[in-house]
Amino acid sequence: MAKLKYAYYPGCASQAITRESNETTRRVARILGIELHDMPAANCCGAGLMTDYDYELSLALNARIFAQAEEMGMDIMTICSTCLMVMNKANRDLTSNPGLLESTNAILGEAGLKYGGKVKVKQLLWVLAEDYGFDRLKKKVKKPLSWLKAAPFYGCHSLRPSDALGFDDPEDPRSLEEAIGALGGEVVDYAGKTKCCGFQIDLVNEEAAVEMTGRRLTGALDKGADCMVTPCPFCHINLDNYQSMAEKKLSRKIDLPVFHFSQLVGLALGMSPAELGLSRHLVSPEKIVR
Amino acid sequence: MRLKLKIRRCDPMKTGACSPFLQAYDVEAEEGMTVLEALISIAETDDPSLSFRRSCRSAICGSCAVTVNGFPKLACNTQIIPEHRKRGQLVLEPLANHRVLKDLIVDMDPFWRKFEKTTPFLIPKEEPEGGWKITGEDQAVIDDSQKCIMCGSCNAACNTLDVDPGFVGPAASAKAWRFVGDVREADGERRLKDLSAEHGVWDCVRCMHCTEYCPKGVDPLKAIEQLRSRAMGAGIVDNHGAKHTLAMAESIKRVGRLDEAAMTFKTLGILRSLGMIPFGLKMEIHGKMPHPIIFPAIEKMEEVKKIYEAVEEKRKKERGGEG
Ligand code: SF4
Ligand code: SF4
Ligand code: FES
Numbered sequence: 001m002a003k004l005k006y007a008y009y010p011g012c013a014s015q016a017i018t019r020e021s022n023e024t025t026r027r028v029a030r031i032l033g034i035e036l037h038d039m040p041a042a043n044c045c046g047a048g049l050m051t052d053y054d055y056e057l058s059l060a061l062n063a064r065i066f067a068q069a070e071e072m073g074m075d076i077m078t079i080c081s082t083c084l085m086v087m088n089k090a091n092r093d094l095t096s097n098p099g100l101l102e103s104t105n106a107i108l109g110e111a112g113l114k115y116g117g118k119v120k121v122k123q124l125l126w127v128l129a130e131d132y133g134f135d136r137l138k139k140k141v142k143k144p145l146s147w148l149k150a151a152p153f154y155g156c157h158s159l160r161p162s163d164a165l166g167f168d169d170p171e172d173p174r175s176l177e178e179a180i181g182a183l184g185g186e187v188v189d190y191a192g193k194t195k196c197c198g199f200q201i202d203l204v205n206e207e208a209a210v211e212m213t214g215r216r217l218t219g220a221l222d223k224g225a226d227c228m229v230t231p232c233p234f235c236h237i238n239l240d241n242y243q244s245m246a247e248k249k250l251s252r253k254i255d256l257p258v259f260h261f262s263q264l265v266g267l268a269l270g271m272s273p274a275e276l277g278l279s280r281h282l283v284s285p286e287k288i289v290r
Numbered sequence: 291m292r293l294k295l296k297i298r299r300c301d302p303m304k305t306g307a308c309s310p311f312l313q314a315y316d317v318e319a320e321e322g323m324t325v326l327e328a329l330i331s332i333a334e335t336d337d338p339s340l341s342f343r344r345s346c347r348s349a350i351c352g353s354c355a356v357t358v359n360g361f362p363k364l365a366c367n368t369q370i371i372p373e374h375r376k377r378g379q380l381v382l383e384p385l386a387n388h389r390v391l392k393d394l395i396v397d398m399d400p401f402w403r404k405f406e407k408t409t410p411f412l413i414p415k416e417e418p419e420g421g422w423k424i425t426g427e428d429q430a431v432i433d434d435s436q437k438c439i440m441c442g443s444c445n446a447a448c449n450t451l452d453v454d455p456g457f458v459g460p461a462a463s464a465k466a467w468r469f470v471g472d473v474r475e476a477d478g479e480r481r482l483k484d485l486s487a488e489h490g491v492w493d494c495v496r497c498m499h500c501t502e503y504c505p506k507g508v509d510p511l512k513a514i515e516q517l518r519s520r521a522m523g524a525g526i527v528d529n530h531g532a533k534h535t536l537a538m539a540e541s542i543k544r545v546g547r548l549d550e551a552a553m554t555f556k557t558l559g560i561l562r563s564l565g566m567i568p569f570g571l572k573m574e575i576h577g578k579m580p581h582p583i584i585f586p587a588i589e590k591m592e593e594v595k596k597i598y599e600a601v602e603e604k605r606k607k608e609r610g611g612e613g
Contacts, residue, residue: 012548017578041589044547048496049535052518057601061542064597085498107604111596156449160498170502171361172377191360196449200495204530208493211453241578280576 004131005035007069011080011233012044018233020277021260025079025124027275028266032132032140036077039068045086048200059100060107062090063115067108075120077127079262081232085157085165087121092164123158125231125261126167129175134182142270144184147290150264151188151220152176153230153239156196170194180229183268188225192216197235213238214246217254226288231261243283257285293319293374295328297340298383299393308390319370325382326354326365342394349505352439356394357383362443364505385446401442404462412469415476428473435468435513437506444500444510456489460500460510463491467513470520482521491517492531543598546588
C-alpha cells in the first residue's frame, strides 16, 4: 500500500488554544506512518464568518489554500470540523460551478495563483476511517481502552451539509463509534451527539451557547459515559473550557472529561498523558486514564 | 412486508396535560409507501383516534412535517421501507421545538408569529420611469427563498431555537431575505436593523441543520449569511456578531489567520472582557490563553493582501456602477 501523505492544515484553533490536539495528531501520524506535510503559507479558512463578511472573498481565500495543496500534489487533512465544513462547502461551490471557479481564479490571478479544482479535504477521522482503515488501526493498538465508556460527539460540522461533505450518515453516523470500538473502548449512545456545542455564538449569546454545551454534556453523562470524544477543537473548547459555566447554568455538577479524537487514538497507541497534553484540559481526564 | 411503526402520542386536550407515550402499529408496507400513506392506513383501519396533519400529499402544502427517526421530514415525501431499514426501526414523533396539541399535531402559531414579525410583504420603492427592469441575476438571489412551503422542518431542526424560543429562526429569516434581497424593496435597512437586534440572525450557530432538512432546497442558512452581509454592508455593526466577523476579516488581512485573543477583546469590548477575567485566569493556568503578540503572520502574506485588494477593487466598481 502506498504511503499515505497529506497537506496538513490543523486550523487556527489547533495552533493556539487547543494546540494539544495538533501536537497529538502529529505524534499519532508518526506512529501510524502517515506523512503530514506542513503548509506554512496557508491562511485561515474563515470559519464561516468570512462567508458572512464577503462570500467571494471567502471562496478566494479557501481556493488559495487548495491551490497550495494542488502545488504539493496532495489532498488536505485538517483536524478541525469547522475547517472541514467551510473548505468542503467552498470546494463544492467552486467545483460544481465553472463560472464561479473562473471568477475566483480571476481574483487569485492577482496574487499569481490558480486553483484547478482537484483537491479533496478530509479530517483525521475520515483519513483513519477511509484511507488508513480501522482494521489496520486496531492492529496498532498497544493499550486497548477496555475500561473506558466513551460518548462520541460529532457536533455539526463533521457531518453537515451532507451534500458537501458526503462522509458518514448525518442521521446515523458510525465512524466515531467504530473508531472507539477499534481502540477497545465501549461506546455510549445518547441523543444529541450530532447537535451543536454552542461554540459559534459564545461571543454573541453566551447564555444560549452555554445551555447547548450543558445539554450535550449531561446527555452523555446521563447515559453513563465517563468521558466524551470529539473530532473538533471548537467543540472541545465549549465542552471542556466552558464546562464550568455549563455547570453553573444547569446548577449541576458535570465533571466529564472530553478527549480530542487524536488523544483517544494516541492513548490506545500507548502515548503518555504528558505526550497527549492532558494537563491542558480544564476538566482533568487524568483520573480516568490508566 | 409487515413493519412496526412506533408513534409518539399524547392528548393534552383530553387530559389537560401531555404525558406522551409510544404506541406501536403494524403496517403492511409496500415498496414506495410513504409515511403519510402509512398514517392514513392506520387511521382508516386501525385507530381513527390517531391525529396528524396533511393536505396535498405531494410535498406542496407543507402541512405534514413530522419527526422521522429523530429528524424532521415531510410525511408525504418520505418512504417507510428505506427509513425503517436505515435504523432498524421507525419512530414517528411530532416536530421538535413546537408545542404538541395532539399526537403528531403541533401548535404552529409561534411559527406564524415569527413570520409576521418580519413584515412578510414587499414595501416597494417608487417605480422608476419606464417600469422595473428586473434582471435574471436580481431574481436569482431571492429564488431559493421563494420556494418555502412553510412546513416548519427547519425550525424543528434548529439548534438555537432549541434553547432560545425567542430566536427569529431559519424559516422567517429566509422569508426576510426574500424581501431584503428584492431590488424593489424600500425598507431593507429597517428590516436589517431589526434582524441584527437580540434574537436576530446573529444568534444562529451555523449548525447547518435547517439547510440539511429543508425539503425544498430553500437553504435558510444561506439567507442568514446574506442578511448578515447586507447588514454589515449597510453599516449595522453595533452588535457582537458583526464585530466578531469584522475583527476576523481584519485579523486575516493582517496576519493571514485568526488572532483569538484580539478577537475576544474586539468583540466584547473592554467591559465584557474584564468580566471574563476569572475564566481567563483559569485558561492561563492551563496554558490556554492565546497570546496575540506572539501570533506570527503566515508566509506569503502578500498574496492574501492582493486577494483582499482584488475583491475590494471589485466591490468599489460595483458600487460605482450602481450609483
Ligand atoms: S444554521 Fe442557524 S438557523 Fe439554521 S438551524 Fe442552525 S442555528 Fe438554526
Ligand atoms: S425553509 Fe424549508 S424547511 Fe423551512 S419552512 Fe420553508 S420549506 Fe419548510
Ligand atoms: S401533505 Fe402537503 S406537503 Fe405533505
